[in-house]
Structures are given as structure tokens and as C-alpha cells.
Amino acid sequence: MATKTIRVDYLARIEGEGALDLEVSDGRVTSAQLRIFEPPRFFEAFLRGRSYLETPDIVARICGICPIAYQMSAVHAIENAFGASVGGQLRALRRLIYCGEWIESHALHVVMLHAPDFLGYPDGIRMARDHGDAVRNGLALKKAGNELIRVLGGREIHPVNVKPGGFHRVSHPRELLPVAEILKRASELARDLVRWVATFPFPDFTSNYEFVALRHPDEYPFNEGRLVSNRGIDVDIRDYDGEFEERHVAHSTALHSVVKRRGAYLVGPLARYALNFDRLPPPIQALAGEAGLGPVCRNPFQSIIVRALEIVYACEEALRLIAGYEPPDAASVPLTPRTSTGFGCTEAPRGICWHRYDFEADGTIRTARIVPPTSQNQPSIEADLAAVATAFLDQPDETIRDRCEQSIRNYDPCISCSAHFLKLSVHRT
Amino acid sequence: MAERKRPRLAVWKFASCDGCQLSLLDCEDELLALAGVIDIANFPEASKAVEDGPYDLSLVEGSITTAHDAERIRTVREQSKHLITIGACATVGGIQALRNFADVKDFIAAVYASPQYISTLATSTPISAHVPVDFELRGCPINKVQLLEVISAFLAGRRPAVAAHSVCVECKQRGTVCVMVQGTPCLGPVTHAGCGAICPSFRRGCYGCYGPMETPNTAALAREWQALGAAPRDIRRAFRSFNAAAEPFLRESESHGD
Secondary structure, three states: OOOOOOOOOOOOOOEOOEEEEEEEEOOEEEEEEEEEOOOOOOHHHHOOOOEHHHHHHHHHOOOOOOHHHHHHHHHHHHHHHOOOOOOHHHHHHHHHHHHHHHHHHHHHHHHHHHHHHHHOOOEHHHHOOOOHHHHHHHHHHHHHHHHHHHHHHOOOOOOOOEEOOEEOOOOOHHHHHHHHHHHHHHHHHHHHHHHHHOOOOOOOOOOOOOEEEEEOOOOOOOOOOEEEEOOOOEEOHHHHHHHEEEEOOOOEOOOEEEEOOOEOOEOOHHHHHHHHHHHOOHHHHHHHHHOOOOOOOOOHHHHHHHHHHHHHHHHHHHHHHHHOOOOOOOOEOOOOOOOEEEEEEEEEOOEEEEEEEEEOOOOEEEEEEEEOHHHHHHHHHHHHHHHHHHHOOOOOHHHHHHHHHHHHHOOOOEHHHOOOOOOEEEEEO | OOOOOOOEEEEEEOEOOOHHHHHHHOOOOOHHHHHHHOEEEEOOOOEOOOOOOOEEEEEEEOEEOOHHHHHHHHHHHHOEEEEEEEOHHHHHOOHHHHHHHOOHHHHHHHHOOOHHHOOOOOOOEOHHHOOOOOEEEOOOOOOHHHHHHHHHHHHHOOOOOOOOOEHHHHHHHHOOOOOOOOOOOOOHHHEEOOOOOHHHHOOOOOOOOOOEOOOOOHHHHHHHHHHOOOOHHHHHHHHOOOOOOOHHHHHHHHOOOO
């Protein structure tokens, strides 16, 4: 049979640049390679020789969509290295600003980037011609998350207030009260969003993922917890290297992470949800049931429902934190640098973001390692692409391409943290 | 009545974090109205409906760090009536320009197990080093209100009203007490306005993410920093961040030891 090649010039609505090569033989996709061309920016190299004090501002620049995730993993790693712990209202404020990032990032992805796939529009703006209220409500949700970040962090993108040990300045309760009013409405909008996305047509597709997420004794995870999986991993974050390894493959500038003993794994909303369903408040569990989800969801296309549920959770959690807020006496805890190694791992909207730093006695970084969520998901994305493309091989190339693009968007990949131009090549032999 | 032809907008990404183009999507209240008056013809982060050029206005995010991107920016320029850079990466090379001070081979080896798979240039350079640029909007990240002003100005055929004074003026405008007089080193006196003086309002010194203002006296500021107890290495680090390759910051960083 002749070899056939389809070229797709753009992978739209993804942050970054990539291409997809599919090898097809005897009616099956035998290989799917997502090639990422995002130009490397070498953060782990130029962090060497910088001060721990500069680190939250520098690592924020890895990703304009989830800067808080990078800041939080960094400050936890720094405090871990220097033997400090941040508790009480400072800890609550960190959780609160993270709620803001989940709301803005998830709302952007669910409404403006992912929903158009299901309803057959090229983008959220054109979708607004027929679904005006849904898009306007989605933008209102996104704005609510951004407002929370702006009040606590100074600005939506690369906020300035996070520092090792806490914050530069803590908010006055009167600054938070207007945000609480916005969040009450946002929580209602988010519930409507769950019900709306639950009506979308979902392909009958499931995958037997190894889910990996943080798990905390009593909270749905943001900043802290043990690293767990549904196949028996349960380790301290400092033992990440015992269970996982990063591989450098020729076709991508993003390193690929795998579970050493097994291979591909999944991080992000589906993993968090499956491993922490019992940590969700009962009304949100009930809403999940109403949306047709059990305690575990293995259909990656339904990740859009889980993201919407997490927006509801983040709004409710933010309201709870604001209601219990009393300004702490000090905006940060004092830190004393020392020769040390520290680990931080937090739940970025798209999955765990793991950091490790070695410090010199004065707090200068000797080495830095940062494992972003998308590089961890890349082997799972490739496995999904092979399976999805196989299921659609009898369809026109245009359909295969659209389904592959949609499959990639299921992961909300932030390929700039490690891609927009997907060149799809299907090699049929 | 025939519909008036809307100007065509394109948004391009080079080496960057996506934060500056996200600023356009962060205009939650204005986005749908904006899409009514301009044709968002090419914005891959937001849409898979990508239309061919030419474009009336191109917004360019990111710096040039690969041979492929050095070619790509030329084709962007050829298709664009006006080309505006958005943010510190596109305007001065961004944080990734820290490679300009090192051997990029060392950088590759520090991050990647198989350096032979990585193709990159030795430097991160701004768009203006490769093609003519009609306007440069500063900031890491840009201010979305300024972005809307720049888009409106170019569509109306006027220069954007973007002040070139220092962050100090913005502190005075918002009534923030100077953090330097309280003993906190601050880059505000030499940093281009535009952010709204956010850092001092959070009781920290400005860290220069909007790059140098017009005619900054960086040497005088460095002396003030020393008087406040900053070590040479602190001063060198401060000038060597998100706008490290901007000429006044580059020169000042070189006069302080590591």
C-alpha cells in the first residue's frame, strides 16, 4: 500500500510549537511521536549562580499561564532546603492565590480552548456567535480567578508578591471582601459550566492510565502531599527520582518522564480527581454524579468536566479561606540559607510541577531541576494519539487530524513550559 | 449596507512564556468587542482558523534563539504592514538572553542528556536585531491596558500614548511611599513605567521587568544601592534579569563583580 502523508500546519489553541508523526501499518497506528520544537530557554542552566531570593520571580517566567505553580513549587523547595515551614494564614494565602490560578487557567482552557472542539467551532470567539452567554460567563469566571491573583499578587501574569518564606505584603481583609462577592457569583457560573460541558458529545474512549498526583491527609491537593499513584506509588516528594525518570528523546525539546518500572503515567485533573475524590466536599461529589461521572474518570475527553468541577472546588475553597482569614502578624517567616538540597512539588492546573535545588551556604543556587507537568504527560499523550488515530483510521485525514488535535488539548498542554504548529504526518505502509 | 472591511490582526510566538499574548485573552471585558472591530486572522494560541496574510498588524512575542526562527521572523515582517513587539523577550531578548553571557554549550549540557538533539543559537536576540519594528511595547509581562492602547493607536493611524518616564513617577501618581527611603533597594528610578508601580505597592523594590527608561542614570542608582548595603553581586544580579541585554542594564551589570 502506498505511503500517505497529511500535513497539518498548526496545532491551534495550545501554548507552543509541535508536530505529530503517525506510522500506520495493517490498519493500526504503530507509532505516534509528538515532536516539540519549542525553542529551549535553559532555565535550569541560568538559575545556577542566582540567589534563592530571586528564584520565584525567575521561575514564574517559565509559563505565563501558570506562573503561580512555578513560584509555589520553588518557595516550598527553598523552605524545605533551609528547614523552615510556612503555616497558618500564610499557608492559607498561598492556597488562596493557587485557587485563583486554577480558576483562570481552567476557565480559559474549558471555555475558550477546549469547548470549541466539541461544538465544532475554530475558537471561542466564533463560538460566541451561537453560544454568547456560555462564552461571556466563561470569561467572567476567568476574570474572577485573575482578580484573586491580582489582589493577592499584584498582577495576573507573573505576580510579584510571592517570596520565599511567605509574601512581601499580606492583604487586608477589606481587600478580600469584594473578591468574595465576585467568587460567590463565579461559583454559580462554574456549576452551570459543569452542567453545560456534561452535555457535550464524548467519544467512547477510555485508557487504563497510571494516575499520579499529590495526596494530602485532609485536603484536595494544591501545595502539599505525598506523591501517589493508583498502582502503588506512595512516596515523599523527595523520592521522585526513585520512582520516575526523565528521558531525552530525539524528537522533542521537552524531556519525557516515565515511571521507571512501568512507563507512561498521567498527571493533571483526571489524576487528581481519581486519587482524591474522597477529599472533595460532598456537594461537589454530588455535582460530579449529576454530570455523569463516578469517582474515577478514564475518558480523557471528559477531562473538560473534571476541570469545570475543579473550578467549582477552587471557588468554594477560596470562599472558605477568605471567610476564615485573619491577617498574620508577619508577612513572611525568616529564612536562614545553608548548604542544602530542597524539594518542592505542587499541583499546577495541568498536573504536578516538581522542583529540586541545591544551594550553597549563602543561598546561591548550585543546581536546579524542574519537571513541568507537560513533559510528564507527553508519553501518555503519544499513547492516546496512537489509540485515537487507530479508532479513526477509516475516516478522512481531516477527521483524524481534528481528533488528534482534540486529544492533545485533552491534556491542556502548556508546551511552552518545555508548542501551536502541529505538523501531522501520517505514514501509511 | 456592505460591511466595512476590518483590519486584520496576527499574533506570533517565538521563544517566550506565552504570557504577553495571553494578555490579549486576559482582556475579558474587551475581547468580544475587539473581535467585532478587528479580524483576528492568525492567533494560533486562541484559534485553529488561521488565515493567510498579509496582515495590517502583527503582534510579535518572544525572542530569536534558533536559525529557523531567524528565517521565520522575516516572513512575518514581509506579510505585516505594521509589526509591534510585545514584551521583554521580543523587545530585548528576555530572561533567556542570560545565555549571551555564557557558553550555550554549557547551558545545553546542563539541561539535556543528549546535546546533539538540540539545535539553538548562541544568543537570544530581540526582533529589532532581525527586521524593522514599528513599535516596541515593554514589560515582562506587558500591561494589557497598554496593549489595547497600542492596538487602538495603530488602527487609528496615530502613535501610541505610552509614557517613557520611570516607575518613580507612577509611585508618585498612586501615592506610594518611596521604598528606597525606607531602606529597600529599588530599580524604579531607572526602570521604564507601564506596570503601574506594582512592586513598591507591595513593599518591595522594583526589579526592573519593564527594562530601562529613557536616559537612565544607572551608575547613580548603583551608588545608592551600595549605600543601602547591596553587595556588587546583588547589583550585578539585579541588572541581569528579564532585560539583561538592554544596553543601559547590560553596561551597568558589567561594572559590578560577581
